[in-house]
Amino acid sequence: MENQKILSAFSYLSVFFAPFIVPLIVYFVSKDSDVKRHSIRALISHLIPFVFGIIFFAVFVFSTVSFNTYDPYSSGSNTFMIVWLASFVIYLLVSLGIVIWNIIQAVRVIR
16 A cells, blocks of 8 residues: 555656656556546646646747837837736746645645
């Protein structure tokens, strides 16, 4: 039973070194349904910052193209910076929240 707990916690903590690979390997190698459930949850939680990163990149590209002005003191330049900064802060908060959530889940599984 201890090996299953360690594998489940390892899936969550892999957010620090191999976020996509470890949960997939654990899912396909393990035969325990509880470990598989934890590895899928870990994989989904590791994908969330990746998806938000793609959205952040799209917002950055869109705001760069749509607010591209040659006058650095125009309101379009300020809007670009506000949109970029807000999306970057949201991305950082989501990523930090996911890391904290993974640590909490790993500790819960070990107990």
